[in-house]
Amino acid sequence: MATSSLLLLLLLISSCIISALLPAASASKTRHFKWEVGYIYASPDCNEKILMGINGQFPGPTIRAKAGDTIHVELKNTLHTEGVVIHWHGIRQFGTPWADGTASISQCAIDPEETFVYRFRVEKAGTYFYHGHYGMQRAAGLYGSLIVDAADGEEEPFRYDGEFNLLLSDWYHQSIYDQMVGLSSNPLRWIGEPQTLLINGRGQYNCSLAAHPVEGSNACRPTSKDCAPVVLRVLPNKTYRLRIASTTSLSSLNLAIGNHKMVVVEADGNHVEPFTVGDIDIYSGESYSVLVTTDQNPSSNYWLSVGVRGRKPKTSPALAIVNYRPNSPSKLPESGPPMAPEWNDYNHSKSFSYRILARRGAPKPPQSADRRIVLLNTQNKIDGYTKWSINNVSLALPPTPYLGSMRYRLKNAFDAGMPPENFPPSYDVMRPPPNPNSTQSSNAYVIGLNSTVDVILQNANALAVNVSEIHPWHLHGHEFWVVGYGDGRFGEKEVARFNLKNPPLRNTVVIFPYGWTAIRFVADNPGVWAFHCHIEPHLHMGMGVIFAEGVEHVGKIPREALACGMTAKMLMDKHRP
């Protein structure tokens, strides 16, 4: 009896062990990458310049993984005098806040010739990307795609016969050093519109492929494979998934394919209720999947066109060719590239954004929030320097990353005190700031762990009269539900109208000119997280805030993430012989 009980117990224990081990071993794996970030020569738009590549490639290598996998990137910095970090955009970093890749926030920048290991889990299938998050290094070309497929045995709720990945960006001929100095100068030297739009790192400067096609004038014949147009080789009557992500520095984009409709099925790694459109808007920091059925005249090829939205375009659209096999890829499409909507047709943009709703069965938001933070977006002046401010505070990142300084409760590592939760009721969002003077600070919003937070992003008039810009806001460490949009100033009565039934989950959302956007999220990820405008020059000019939650629950931060500033000093001092 005692023996059989023991045997039973042993069997029970071993079956527990087996059941605990088996699923992990069979379903998910660790994917190893060894990368070197360094400057390379490249001609993304037929004009050679130096840019930041990874392992000699631009854009960086595509990471492809399955949901549940662990990504392990040994990142070596081979820049000569600059630090570097890489942010994994859209990856939650649950339990690994030090791997979020944000300089001054989650880790110390990696010194030249040093290596940092990014190790994190990708939880959810979807279309993601990665990019530099130090100074304006993203705009120097430091980016690439991160595609997560459904875990083995799981399925996406839509079918397709093939897929293409399109990573969109904009391109400047001026170096990022020149750009950063100009943006930090008094008077401001604005970076202007990009020279070129790129699809998968390729574009054509000052030349429309449609007017002067590939086989046409020399002026637009790509002089190297770097800048040859992307070709999407398709078969007739099939359905293709286009994964589209935007890592632009400045531009908001619109994408369309001649004659073809698109069915939107994914936004920022979340399934959305499918809807059909002729074109999609995509803002910096966003990603979408659309399904395209090749149901048009198969004897023709078609243009895929990417143009600028929200700012008066001075940049030619980027073009790719949808090549119906067996046509030659160099066969000119019979009709011109699709025209983008007027750059300032915001109703068109809004109607697209408003149609993005969660697919049935998606997780619903909590029905109420514990806290509401209202963030007024204004353009300001500080000692004559042009800045962007949130509730009149322009973000100045501290030299010691918050994650370490908060974890070790260091004094004076960043500005004390909580930033404002709201802005004065008298503030008129339709007019330039009556007093444009603002302040710089590194202070942070401390949020109760597991609390539900509403953030109202309130747009306003910039410094000039009748100017209000689009700002795509990106949240690190979380996804949020987009529970409402509106024009003008947000009012208390809007809360009752929040969409709590099927709001989409996202990591990036836009505020339209003079409008507001309401999001809700659960602060369930111990760490310190940036929430900021994804327009690179705007962030450089202070357009962001810091959220900290449950930092006392953060696990052991890798030494390398702490090896700078006050955390390094504290840890070194104690030991110093």
Place this chain on the structure above:
Amino acid sequence: MATSSLLLLLLLISSCIISALLPAASASKTRHFKWEVGYIYASPDCNEKILMGINGQFPGPTIRAKAGDTIHVELKNTLHTEGVVIHWHGIRQFGTPWADGTASISQCAIDPEETFVYRFRVEKAGTYFYHGHYGMQRAAGLYGSLIVDAADGEEEPFRYDGEFNLLLSDWYHQSIYDQMVGLSSNPLRWIGEPQTLLINGRGQYNCSLAAHPVEGSNACRPTSKDCAPVVLRVLPNKTYRLRIASTTSLSSLNLAIGNHKMVVVEADGNHVEPFTVGDIDIYSGESYSVLVTTDQNPSSNYWLSVGVRGRKPKTSPALAIVNYRPNSPSKLPESGPPMAPEWNDYNHSKSFSYRILARRGAPKPPQSADRRIVLLNTQNKIDGYTKWSINNVSLALPPTPYLGSMRYRLKNAFDAGMPPENFPPSYDVMRPPPNPNSTQSSNAYVIGLNSTVDVILQNANALAVNVSEIHPWHLHGHEFWVVGYGDGRFGEKEVARFNLKNPPLRNTVVIFPYGWTAIRFVADNPGVWAFHCHIEPHLHMGMGVIFAEGVEHVGKIPREALACGMTAKMLMDKHRP
């Protein structure tokens, strides 16, 4: 009796205290500077670009001190993503090896927004300068003058009525990032000749002030004060000291003043036996003082001209105006600017260098050396990349500075083993390397403390046939006696001919094409010291060696100098909670 003894003792003690304190208090002081390094817009040659300034100035502020003073510079890095250090060129840093300002050697680069305190004593009157010593930041404009006057009560052994300070440099329109990537590329992209030569940070691009003078054609009228020609306002029949230092990236220079002779009195902070010349050669890293007597027709102004030596010049000479008061400074000199000697007239250059000898009474070298290190300078290939090598080793600096890793005896912080002391007897210095393949290493020469070392710098043919270049070698932490020069390969019999009677003390010395130069120094300064070609792209391509001496005697290295790489890890690890 007991009382009077006590009184005597007290008197004795207090007089000791007074005598110990008084000279220090009266004669030397600590000079405080608070500097910020950051990019600024400037137009040194009427073409605007961003460059590295200090407190908004280019060149950086001039430090003026007296021998025996302590210099205290709080240096804040306000670059956006780059580290920075500053080297105090010609200052021995006796007892303060961590203040030598060499990234990877004496300290960790200062992170953005961080401050490092350089505190060191200036021992000897003379003409010095300071500059960046990380990547190619010197070539980005990070330099300025450091002038040390004789201590109170001391006198220089020559008289003058006034002085001028001329800091010479060369200027490229290409960014240092582009330059660094080009130099690190396969195939090599050489930086070419500079666009402009600068005097005190001013020059005129693509335009000869002499042909198109200040008041002449618009093409050469300086469009801003940044690029207006330097004017030296003099009175007739006076004697002026011209302090001249070169911090060029590439160019060797020649300086002359129309109609005037110059008496050379100082080289690299050491008095030399005065000699009279019509022009002087000055190589990157060198400094001179010359005395000029204004004994020419006082109704005229005169050109001071700086041209290129040793490389076929593609750069217009830099011009300044010696303005005899009360003439207008814009009055054109009656005769054209003095012509520089032919660029490849090496006999002219050698005859100048050979005339530089120590002034009577200067310290003499030890009569024999404990060790001789022969350093063959060759251009090489490593995996197809063009490099410069010393005894077939191209210097690759380690991420952890030597000073810290050696002081704490860290393993694997740099390549073990001693670099070669000599090169094969069969090597033909007159021909390209028979096997151009070289190796990269971070290994270092460890030298016995207080030993006397001879170094023979042996020049050779570069990769191309019939090419051998000038290389000015600069030693950190010491001065050395230049005991011999010669053509062709150095031979044992030359040792007997070394000048041990009146060799000049210097910190920089040149090797002429296909020639050798012998130096002797006493390794009396505990620390780790670079010895390298002062041509910025050559150092970037590996042209240097590391000398380490008595590192176990180095005092407490400031924490900030250790806060990177393996020293940071070691010190942090021990303590980590």
